[in-house]
Amino acid sequence: MPDADIYLSLKQRLTSNGFTHGSKLRAEALRREFDCSASTVREVLFRLSTVGLVDFKEQRGFRVPERSPEKLIELTHMRVLLEGEGTVLSIRNGGVAWEARLTAAHHQLSHIEKRIHGTDDPTDLVEIWFSSEREFHQTLISACGSETLKQMHGRIYAQFRQQLMVSDRRFNFISENIQHHAEILDAALSGDESLTRKKIHDHLARHLTGTTLGE
Template sequence: MNEEVDIYQDLKKRLISNGFEHGAKVRAEELRKKYGCSASTVREVLFRLAAVGLVDFQEQKGFRVPKRSPEKLIELTHLRVLLEGEGTAMSIRNGGVDWEARLTAAHHKLSHIEKRIHAADDPGGLVEIWFASEKEFHQTLISACGSETLKQMHGRIYSQFRQQLMVADRKFEFISANIRHHADILDAALSGDEQLTKTKIHDHLKRHLTGKTMGD
């Protein structure tokens, strides 16, 4: 149903990009009124979001946004390093010139946005486009891996990872390092060196392995 898909995508975006506070109750009745749909549609969408880890559900208590958790962030970071590293290595083997061209284009867009953020006094207006461009680059890294299961797992982990950082990300305290890290990942991938690429992906994400990058 198109209506349900639209509600699902909109809620997913809001859950990842600070549209709800961590730990907040997600009230189905408020969502029903907002989207002008049936209560059953809202509940079905919320159960789908629970299935991918973006809301928690408990009997008698309903739905809530997951709380911020250093332990969860560390776990998600480990999984991202594993999935992204292996997926990119598989893309290097399988992707060819078409993949290299798509990856270069995705990096060009991301680099442009990150340099604008770095130069801006108030980069708040660039948050949403940065979210989209960063996601596109990391998805493109694994896009030629040949495994739909790996891509689906990565997509789920990436969304939960972004949700844990949705407050801290908006401060852009990491942007100088990000510009360098993304360029290093691109160069390693285009060189065809699988192990170097895995190392650069790990270097990019390792600051989150402390669990201390979640913001106030």
């Protein structure tokens, strides 16, 4: 398997409950799983450590970051800032093409969330929800005109999702999410910049106490 595919596979698992928080990432076991060299695995794990998804310490090796209420609050503040600014810039610069992409991304996410809301066992919908939720929030900022902002948001979003990868699988929040995403879409399409910032903040506000880690 190419290095890039190993990187993407491990990144996906690190942000969607594929590993336990605090667990050791053993290069030898991963080498066998991906049928590659141990040096390739270590290089990929080092790359993941540079974006905050893996902890590395001498003598201790690689580990999945622990859950941390303080870190969740910090990441949430960064998401509010980056998504608010990025979406406002997209409103100004994106035009009809961006509005169409955003509407399409929301339609897909809304469909999945309504399916989850209507079932007792959403297990089969978990992975597609992770993907659709990420796509909607990335599309919000996609026309901001700043690659730096988008790259920083991508890192923050992945770390944020990693902190919540256990609690978010329970979907206790999904009915609220449906409403929040619709309100963000409506505000963005209306061109109301201050309302859009507020709706993004309101959507993420439940994480600003750090208590969502205990759900």
